[in-house]
Amino acid sequence: MTAAEQALRVLVVDDEAPARNRLRDLLADCAVKMPLEIAGEAATGRQALEMLPACEADVVLLDIRMPDMDGIETAQHIQKFDDPPVVIFTTAYDAYALKAFEVHAIDYLLKPIRLSRLSEALARVRSFAPLKPDVLREMKPDARSHLSVNERGRIHLIPVPEIVFLKAELKYVTVRTAEREFLLEESLARLEQEFFGRFVRVHRNCLVAKDAIRGFERALDADGEGHWVVVLNNVAEKIDVSRRQQHIVRELGRIL
């Protein structure tokens, strides 16, 4: 069997049960004309990310407006898979997203979805270009609710409120939570911009979550001169405050 003849595996993601039922009916109709299998159904973005490594979906039909993590953000995390499935967005009405889809020629399905539109989209799926992270970022002006890293083929989600600090190191950004750390392939400047207000830059290479700061204290340099360091809740490590960023000690004003 060649790749084109292999059944297309579809994951349906929508928070509303009737919407999933409807897609299931339509996919069953499509299956008459083309080899097709339902790889699974998920009610949230998080659930979809958990199912994806095992269900080996080729296509994800992804609703945009969902609780906790919306479809655009879910798609951003899906792109972290080594061989991400094709994402086709579904939406009832979202003027902002629709405009972006048109601008970037991203395929989407409008609810109520027509059988003919669905089968057309699925027939073309193998020729789709992968979604670009920049485009997805542009479509979602709000900050993500989670950061994500690919760990041995699974996507690990890090809730943003759990992040204590972000530190740039060579190619990566280290994401530190109370429990452990992760390596993220993103730029610190962009993260600072995205999560503006939540983190404060204490050093050229480090953003610290304001909520995680217990206070500031003085520490001695190797050459005997003093400088400020950040003392954190839940993490023993102390972070240097650069001379340039010293003003934040006064602004946040929690000197220990």
Added chain:
Amino acid sequence: MSINQNANTGALPNFRNLGILLRILVIVDGMCLAAALLKTTEPLVLMEELIDVSAIVQPILILSLLALAAANDWLHRLRYWHALAALIVLELAITAAVYGFGAHMLGTAGGLGRYVIFTLVITGVLIGYFDLRGRALSPALTEARLQALQARIRPHFLFNSINAVLSLMRQEPRRAEQALEDLADLYRVLMADNRQLAPIAREVALAKQYLSIEELRLGDRLRIEWDISHMPADALIPPLVLQPLLENAVYHGIEPRSEPGTISIRISREAKEMHLTLRNPYRPNGSHHAGNRMALANIRERLALHFDAEAGIKTVASADTYEVRIVIPYLKAGT
């Protein structure tokens, strides 16, 4: 001052309306004061200046108001431009007459020219003011506003509902039928002429139909608590006050959460007032609030059009709940 004042664009105000007369009085005296203030701010001198000006202006003003009230019907029969010309001639005649009489009696300072200019300026300002005000209050505009208000149900809701109905067609055709009937009823009310007050029982029935459509797609994520055992069913309320608020509650309170949430509605009568309270869970991360503010502003505006200051709408947001409280006067149907 109500919208029934027949203030068409390009029409003079009703000079027999006490409110209009009061406005003219305030504006003219305000301008006199401003003119006097331009000359001096010394209190005593100012006083003198005012008395001086008033000696001429007040008689002109009083005579003008009397003349306008008397000529009101005649002026309104004329074409707007003709009426304006007649008005200006009338004002100049009164000014000249008062000046001729007053200057002789009081020996007041300043020539006739000064008062003619003053009269022309004031008349011009008043005509401009009433023209603008007429435009702002024109029934056409109010109607357009009300019509715009009616179209405010979220397209998001319509398409999702149709999608939900479609999903029922094959497995549960009877539920699909009922859902379509509810949807039809809802849109019938949405598209009807909603400028008259309607019994609150009808509004509650409509709200229930709306919620049953939402339950269809949200399943047990949506929980509703009605507390309407003390609601007089014959109380009158502007139509579509409850439904848009419930729509907001679902959109902002229920849809963004994956766990179930409860919307509670309490309607009761307290003495001569009806109290409506609507509460929904809420997470203050505020990215979807434009629609909410718009709906609230619309309802506030409609309540004001119907009840003026006797009605009120208030919102209270706490850490995890959002509450809308409405008070309207208790009016019984058929009275």
